[in-house]
Structures are given as C-alpha cells and as structure tokens.
Amino acid sequence: MLEHLTTEARNPASEHLDSLTPLELVRLINEEDAKCTEAVADEAEHIAKAIEVIAHRLSHGGRLIYIGAGTSGRLGLLDAAECPPTFRSDPSQVVGIIAGGPSAMLKAVEGAEDSTTLAAEDLQKLNLSNSDVLVGIATSGRTPYVIGGMDYARSVGAYTIGLACNRESLLKSRADISIIPVVGPEVLSGSTRMKAGTATKMVLNMLTTGAMVQMGKTYGNLMVDMNASNVKLLERAKRIVSALTELASEEAAKLLAACQGEVKTAITSHRLGVTAEEARVILHATNGHLRAALESMGRLNGHAANGHTTVNGHASNGHSSNGSH
Structure with missing residues (x-):
C-alpha cells in the first residue's frame, strides 16, 4: 500500500513547510536534494552493469526503450529526445513511452497508469523484441502500467531494467537489473517530481551518456558525434x-x-x-x-x-x- 512507501512518508524536516520564509524553504529543499547524489552513488554498480548491457544491445541493432507514467514517463521521453542531437543517434534507437500517449507529456491522462494491459499494447506497436532493453521507471516501484510493460518485455525476451525509489518494490521481481536510489520522504509529501524525479533524471543521464561513450560517441569529453541541427x-x-x-x-x-x-x-x-x-x-x-x-x-x-x-x-x-x- 502507498502508506508503506518511503516516498509517500512525511518528512520530519518539512513538517512546518508552510511557516518557512522563502530563503528557509530554498535552503531546506537544497539540503534534501543533496541526498539524491548519495542515493544514486549507492547504486553505482547496478548502473554500471546496466550501461554495459545497453551499450552492447545498441551496438548490435537493439533499442533502449523507457516506459513510465506521469513524471517518470516524462523524464524518459526527455532523455530519449536529447540523444539524437547530442550523440547523432537515430531517433528510433532510444525511445520513450508514457502512459496515456504523447498528450500525457503536457497534461495528465487520468487512469492511464492504472492499466496493466495498455503498456503491452504500446510495446507491441514498437515491435519490442529480444534485442531490446526496456527500462521501467516507477518511483513507487508498483505502477500497474509499468509492471504490465515489464511483464510483456520478459515474455518476448527483452532485457529489463527497473528504476524505482522505494527499496521493496514489485519492479524488482520483473527486472534483470534493479536500480533503486532511495532518496527518502519528499519535502512536499508524496510529490515525487522532486527528489525522486531528480534522482531518476541523474540515473537516466548516466545510462544514455555512459552507453554512448562506450559506443565511441565521444573523444575525451567532447561530443564528436553530435548532430549540428541549430x-x-x-x-x-x-x-x-x-x-x-x-x-x-x-x-x-x-x-x-x-x-x-x-x-x-x-x-x-x-x-x-x-x-x-x-x-x-x-x-x-x-x-x-x-x-x-x-x-x-x-x-x-x-x-x-x-x-x-x-x-x-x-x-x-x-x-x-x-x-x-
């Protein structure tokens, strides 16, 4: 249940959030955000393994596909969209899917994340195969849409990576690799677009950047395979x-x-x-x-x-x- 999730718990440091001055509020949020770095660092070995798998699959014609709902889905779409200009990758190589379709990027689609079958339909449209890697992003680790997508991915032999922010999650049972940066309760209780979203973005940055570096998309720290589109x-x-x-x-x-x-x-x-x-x-x-x-x-x-x-x-x-x- 939601009340047992770390990301849904009340943060003692922000119990008087509405009484803080703007400066106090900024300092509190900044202090809490600093915990994201440590949480992601704790998952370094799992992230590194995921990078190896993604680079190998992409190098052999496979794809990296992100799937998520709400903030998680939007972050996956954002990371996918930034790969072609940064690494001159084919737009079909790294793909983001969000519950409710493209319109959900800007406006919430009620109930889409609660379906266990819609993800399979979305992945079928992409012809998900055993050459691909599916990264299921779900802060709670239990989002039905993402769980359904992971189950479908496993049924076709795709490699599965689960990204959540709660230690005990359903995603772990569906994932070949689990990446779980535990950032603790949010400053605004349950608002996982904050610390959980920040940690998620940090991990996604590492996955695509790491894989692309392994594939020779850089020389030192220079973008030598960028697409000069503007x-x-x-x-x-x-x-x-x-x-x-x-x-x-x-x-x-x-x-x-x-x-x-x-x-x-x-x-x-x-x-x-x-x-x-x-x-x-x-x-x-x-x-x-x-x-x-x-x-x-x-x-x-x-x-x-x-x-x-x-x-x-x-x-x-x-x-x-x-x-x-």
Whole structure:
C-alpha cells in the first residue's frame, strides 16, 4: 500500500513547510536534494552493469526503450529526445513511452497508469523484441502500467531494467537489473517530481551518456558525434573540429561542411590526410571510435612501402582531397 512507501512518508524536516520564509524553504529543499547524489552513488554498480548491457544491445541493432507514467514517463521521453542531437543517434534507437500517449507529456491522462494491459499494447506497436532493453521507471516501484510493460518485455525476451525509489518494490521481481536510489520522504509529501524525479533524471543521464561513450560517441569529453541541427550546435561542432585539428574556425567550418556536418569524419579526414569517404571507412572499421581510428589506422589498413597509406583499396598521399588542407 502507498502508506508503506518511503516516498509517500512525511518528512520530519518539512513538517512546518508552510511557516518557512522563502530563503528557509530554498535552503531546506537544497539540503534534501543533496541526498539524491548519495542515493544514486549507492547504486553505482547496478548502473554500471546496466550501461554495459545497453551499450552492447545498441551496438548490435537493439533499442533502449523507457516506459513510465506521469513524471517518470516524462523524464524518459526527455532523455530519449536529447540523444539524437547530442550523440547523432537515430531517433528510433532510444525511445520513450508514457502512459496515456504523447498528450500525457503536457497534461495528465487520468487512469492511464492504472492499466496493466495498455503498456503491452504500446510495446507491441514498437515491435519490442529480444534485442531490446526496456527500462521501467516507477518511483513507487508498483505502477500497474509499468509492471504490465515489464511483464510483456520478459515474455518476448527483452532485457529489463527497473528504476524505482522505494527499496521493496514489485519492479524488482520483473527486472534483470534493479536500480533503486532511495532518496527518502519528499519535502512536499508524496510529490515525487522532486527528489525522486531528480534522482531518476541523474540515473537516466548516466545510462544514455555512459552507453554512448562506450559506443565511441565521444573523444575525451567532447561530443564528436553530435548532430549540428541549430546555430548553437553548429558553433560547438566547429569549435570541436578546430580544437582537434588546430584549424582556424573558418577552415574548420569548411572542413565540416565538406564532410556533411559529421564531426568525427571531419577530424579523421584532416588528421589522417584522407577523403571524407575514406575517413568513414576507417571509422566503420573501428566501430565509430575516433580515438581508435586515429591511433590504429596503420594496423587496420597497412602502409605502403613509400609511406602512402592504403584505405579501402585506394592510396592516399597524406593530403585530403576535400580541400581542407
């Protein structure tokens, strides 16, 4: 029952919430929010294991699918939506589903989270398979919609990860991995959009960022596989290319344009003195890992006796044909 859930309990520190000054209220909420970091840290090993599984599945054609209701569903949708611009991932690779459908993102759909069958229908529409990973997000750990989705996922052989904020939850019995940051009672009793929502977002950030890093979407801490879909991101892409090629901003922009906006391709092309097409071949051979491409080209493609490099059957004289040098 709800009254036994930690997230539904009254927080002794906020029993006089309505008597606090704005500054006192801010300080109290901030103190409580600080507990989220420790709660998430306690789940580090489980989160790391989940990252390994997600990266493996995504690398082999599977998908990461979030499912949740209310705040949990909205956070899953948000994290999924941010992957394509950040990591140039296909929009179908990381997907969010919310109880009640897309309209529930902005307005609550009454009763949707109480259905144990709607989730299965939603997952069937996505053709959920045993190649996919389903992350069921439910602060309480008992939301019927999420439980139903997890049961369906297990029936088709999908890998299941349960994310909740209450130690003893039904989700654990449905999950291959359970991630349970226990943040304690909310400042506003039962308002799990607060600490529970914050901890949930922290975990989701780790899952997708960690998986994408494992898949070679970064070089150091730079977004080398980003999708420059607006002015801000284009400027960031130019800065990254400039930083890793030592080209002036204007030349970096020309190189990036010649490579269809592909940051990793542009960097590989310039650093190895090959065409954009050849750079893509090299990156493909290293599963998209830029560092491996830059460090292992000789082993992967061989060197001609005259010092020229052979790429995909073509000799390169160390100068890019895209005019970037």
